[in-house]
Amino acid sequence: MCQPFIRNYQYNVIRQQAESVLRATRSVGDPKILDSVRYGAQLKATELFPDLTDKGKALLESVTELRTADECHAYVQALEPYLVPFPPITGGQIRKLFPKNKKLKIPDLSGIDFRYITYLSWTDISTGKMFIVYHNGEQFLGLEGRFTATNKKSYCFACNRYEELVLFSGVAKKRPAQASSDYYKSVGHYVCADGRACNNNITAIASLEKFIHSVLGRV
Template identity: 35%
Template sequence: MKTQKDAGIKIEAFMRNDQFNFIKAQVTNLVLAHGTSKDKDILEALKSSSHVKIEALFPDLTANQQTILNTLLDIKEDVQARHFLEELRTYVIPFKKVTEKTATKLFPKIKKLKVTHLEELDFKEISYLGWYDIRLDRKFLIFENNHQLIGVHGTFRESKKGICSICSKVEEVGLFMAKVKSGRETYTSRGNYICKDSQKCNQNITTLAKLHDFVDLVKAQ
């Protein structure tokens, strides 16, 4: 499978983590279908449907970007899927870089804030940053909102199997509740069930719609 890089073509990153995850799910379905069905009409219909759904994510594709995504049409086996996704990952726009200093500015009232595993994090693989600080008994979340990073922290309780309000998948979830200012000197608690494992949540996200809803719910007014 010849890639754009093989042809010496330089293409800027043009997709988010959630869009990559959506495409990965479509590719997985295609490989599974080719392994379980020999009906050409069914396979062509699935291929066409997947391609249309993926193109809908990118209304302003360039010709070279279109060529990259068209490679999907040739995928039938695991090895083809792996090569395709490996190249595709190089075109993912990373989440805004977060450092200890960045996090400290986002949570100025939190003393001795510690962000876990930042040095190991691939920012291309996240749509938000989340971690639980056992010392402070708080879960911390960093989102991008209107091209700016915002930080929210709150309690995290009642871990159980359920549907995450961010990724919409069944995972180990807990009730995240943040205090949000509702008046000059009054606060109210807002939140919902979200994944205990934020890394797993980021792997599950295939659209930012639910994430944006959650941000709107818990961000400070």
């Protein structure tokens, strides 16, 4: 077995491509169109990883061989040993990311399967706050902001899926060079109310990292 190399958002891409192959197998009668769907799925899966090993390449390319729901399920399950989990984090580490919040409520980390996490998020209803924790490959980054329920569905900026959203508003840490002492800038975006759903849907990290940069001035 090769080393884990698939991050959660990449796993979501591959899983969705496997599902697209299964749908095409069930609904497309033209063999040429079906082949196009299969090899398109293979390309989208393999192009996520510019430095694939031969074994990793063979694993991903086998998406073209799926014919039944059982095969699709087995294929997705076979990816799980290769998942790179969200780096281990403790409650103490999370508290250090939000030093000004002395009454910070920490989510139950024991109940989270970190293989399927691209970022952590949770809300504190009592304070109207939302928290996001992301790992940029070197360190953890924490975002704290107000959240406002929208009570409607639309497209999340992070996963681009149609879900129940909240408006997350964070205070930008980066200040213009000539800013006055009372300079204030709020940066907001609509994000999934349910972080688990967002992590299950997310297939790219560019929008998430761009937002983090707009709030923290770095990513």
